[in-house]
Amino acid sequence: MAVIEVKNLSKNYGEVEALKSISFEVNQNEIFGLIGPDGAGKSTLIRILNSLILADKGEVSVMGKDPNKQYQYIRNHIGYMPGRFSLYEDLSVKENLEFFATIFGTTIKKSYNLIKDIYQQIEPFNDRKAGALSGGMKQKLALCAALIHYPKVLFLDEPTTGVDPVSRKEFWQIIKGLHQHNITIIVSTPYMDEADLCDRVALMNEGEILRIDTPQNVANSFDKPLYALEAKEGNYKLIKALRAYSFLDSVFPFGEKLHYTDKRENDIKAELKKHLTEEGFSDISIEKIASNTEDVFIRLMNNQKQ
Amino acid sequence: MFDRLKGIIKKEFYHIFRDQRTLLILFGIPIVQIVLFGFAISNEIKNVKIAVLDQSKDEHSSQIIDKVLSTSYFDLDSYVNSLDDINDAFQKGRIKGALVFPPKFSETLRKENKADVQIISDATDPNTGTQIGNYLLLQVQQYLMEHEITATSTLPPALINTEVEMRYNPELKSVYMFVPGLITIILMLVCTMMTSIAITREKETGTMEVLLASPMHASIIILGKVTPYLLLSFVNASLIIALGKFIFEVPVLGSYVLLIGEIILYCLVVLALGIFVSTVAETQQLALMISLFALFLPTMLLSGFIFPIENMPLPLQIVSKIVPATYFNIIIKSIMLKGATLNFILKETLILIGFFFILMGVSIKRFKIRLE
Known part of the structure; x- marks a missing residue:
């Protein structure tokens, strides 16, 4: 059974279309990722789902309830961690948790089983003011607060943004660990590499969902052979030269290399190398590689623009 | 809940x-x-400095001055000799009020049964100015009442005796x-x-x-x-x-x-x-x-x-x-x-x-x- 159902959902802020008629479903117990850059509409979508914002058009159902009318039920059974740290900085770790436990009508003790893995990491700082915690610690505390009442659905809005790589990894382990507690998780992130950690992802850009699938299927859905290019002269010159190349399909920087696709379907490694040597490049390396989520995303984004 | x-x-x-x-x-x-x-x-009238120009220096004028100065409302700044001195004291801000007795004050009072006293008050602050004027006036009138009654043991003809009661805040604090x-x-x-x-x-x-x-x-x-x-x-x-x-x-x-x-x-x-x-x-x-x-x-x-x-x-x-x-x-x-x-x-x-x-x-x- 789908925990969340969205049909033709639209939301405008004045002239700006934040969400353009999107539809999707989230299944029980899934980790559902909303992947996309800033301004894609991820936060707006999460806020509509947790009843903080009203949709303009379309149907939304969360746990079978309408966020517009039955928001009290929804608010009772969801956990929400906003994109920006939203606990009380002048209250200590323990005071914050106790406060959130109280407003959800529970206690730390009752929820200890669910939050203990996370809470144990911040418990040594129980008496420290939340404002004095590091970024990663703050996020763990905020997650504890969001989980304190055993929510059925958990909304995490960019929980790893601004967090160091080690904490990011830890945080995803925690999210994975919540699986066993029967919680459906909707998590948004601008980091493409985090897509692989979700059960299913929706790639979002400019208020539209470009694709919904498992991370594996998304990554494999690239419709052309993909090549990684490198040359001694550097990426900037290489991009310039490739853009002038008549068989170019697409090229974009990816890490230290360039990812390139060609208009021709056959293996073009040798031909391309010859062309680039003629252009005066040296130490050219061309490799055929498997695509990942980011390649797919960039391709879909370019298609969307055209 | x-x-x-x-x-x-x-x-x-x-x-x-x-x-x-x-x-x-x-x-x-x-x-x-x-x-x-x-x-x-504070808007209260308390220890207000005044100057006195007494041109007659006789029995009545000095008694009035004594009465005025005996209250806690007024303190003597100085006895001055001319109206110019009073102007000077006002301008320098030394005083907030002044009393002026004309020459032959007692004599006039005795002969004509009426005499003039001038009260000058600094009205740059209107409320305080009015209050100082009224207080000085009150002192002079009170003196006249008491004096006339004790001296002649007859009431002055057709005098309306007014008495102001400051109810709820008698000391005007x-x-x-x-x-x-x-x-x-x-x-x-x-x-x-x-x-x-x-x-x-x-x-x-x-x-x-x-x-x-x-x-x-x-x-x-x-x-x-x-x-x-x-x-x-x-x-x-x-x-x-x-x-x-x-x-x-x-x-x-x-x-x-x-x-x-x-x-x-x-x-x-x-x-x-x-x-x-x-x-x-x-x-x-x-x-x-x-x-x-x-x-x-x-x-x-x-x-x-x-x-x-x-x-x-x-x-x-x-x-x-x-x-x-x-x-x-x-x-x-x-x-x-x-x-x-x-x-x-x-x-x-x-x-x-x-x-x-x-x-x-x-x-x-x-x-x-x-x-x-």
Whole structure:
């Protein structure tokens, strides 16, 4: 059974279309990722789902309830961690948790089983003011607060943004660990590499969902052979030269290399190398590689623009 | 539900007691204001310096001078010899008043049964100037009365004996006016400004988003946020009344129960006003501006605390009618200084109750249970 159902959902802020008629479903117990850059509409979508914002058009159902009318039920059974740290900085770790436990009508003790893995990491700082915690610690505390009442659905809005790589990894382990507690998780992130950690992802850009699938299927859905290019002269010159190349399909920087696709379907490694040597490049390396989520995303984004 | 309310109240107290600026506003301002108003700012006639130009230097003139100077109202600055000296003393600011006796004062008085004394008073501050003039006049008249009666043992013909009784504040102490006025102002400041800031702060820091996404009802959020300020306002009001009573001897003639009830009512009205401000303002800064300029200033100037409402031009009188403080000012003065019972202030009380329900109704209607 789908925990969340969205049909033709639209939301405008004045002239700006934040969400353009999107539809999707989230299944029980899934980790559902909303992947996309800033301004894609991820936060707006999460806020509509947790009843903080009203949709303009379309149907939304969360746990079978309408966020517009039955928001009290929804608010009772969801956990929400906003994109920006939203606990009380002048209250200590323990005071914050106790406060959130109280407003959800529970206690730390009752929820200890669910939050203990996370809470144990911040418990040594129980008496420290939340404002004095590091970024990663703050996020763990905020997650504890969001989980304190055993929510059925958990909304995490960019929980790893601004967090160091080690904490990011830890945080995803925690999210994975919540699986066993029967919680459906909707998590948004601008980091493409985090897509692989979700059960299913929706790639979002400019208020539209470009694709919904498992991370594996998304990554494999690239419709052309993909090549990684490198040359001694550097990426900037290489991009310039490739853009002038008549068989170019697409090229974009990816890490230290360039990812390139060609208009021709056959293996073009040798031909391309010859062309680039003629252009005066040296130490050219061309490799055929498997695509990942980011390649797919960039391709879909370019298609969307055209 | 009660636990939730308790939780949010507890949290609010943490905020208040951990923020030194909040504490300073809450408890520093009332104490400083009452001490300032009580000691420094005074309309009373006390030890006013005067100069005397006595051109006759006879029995009557010196007796009048003695009488004037024997009171605590006036102190002699100097005996001067000409009107120019008086002008000089006024301009240098040495004196606030002067008495001038013409030559042959006693002789004229005896022969013609009438004599002239000139009283000059510095009216750069009109209220004080008028008061000094009246006080000097009173002293002279009193002397004449006593003197004539003892000297001739007959009443002067057709003299109307007037006697002014300064009821409710016989010594015309300005603290009598300031203490009730200050309670009005401070409660306004604490309740309206502090609550509106406390609520908008949650909007600004984003914590309101989490509170809204929780199952807590909006009324619990509001109630939890204002209750601490209600309690603190009450402490503040008690503090001001106690300071007034024990340091400045401002009486509380009416019943304390009534006084407490009316203070709580007024607190509720200004709290509702604070909540209303927070539904209008999105940022702490805007809430502060609205509280100070749109609410605090009119309260200070138009509630009858500083200027009498009857003397205002009609438009301002109308504005003063919609300032809740106007009614509370009447109520608290009546209770403290006149010992009024509920009967006498029923109209004002009902108006305040009306204010409360209107403001609360509008605020709850405007309070957003969502982010937009």
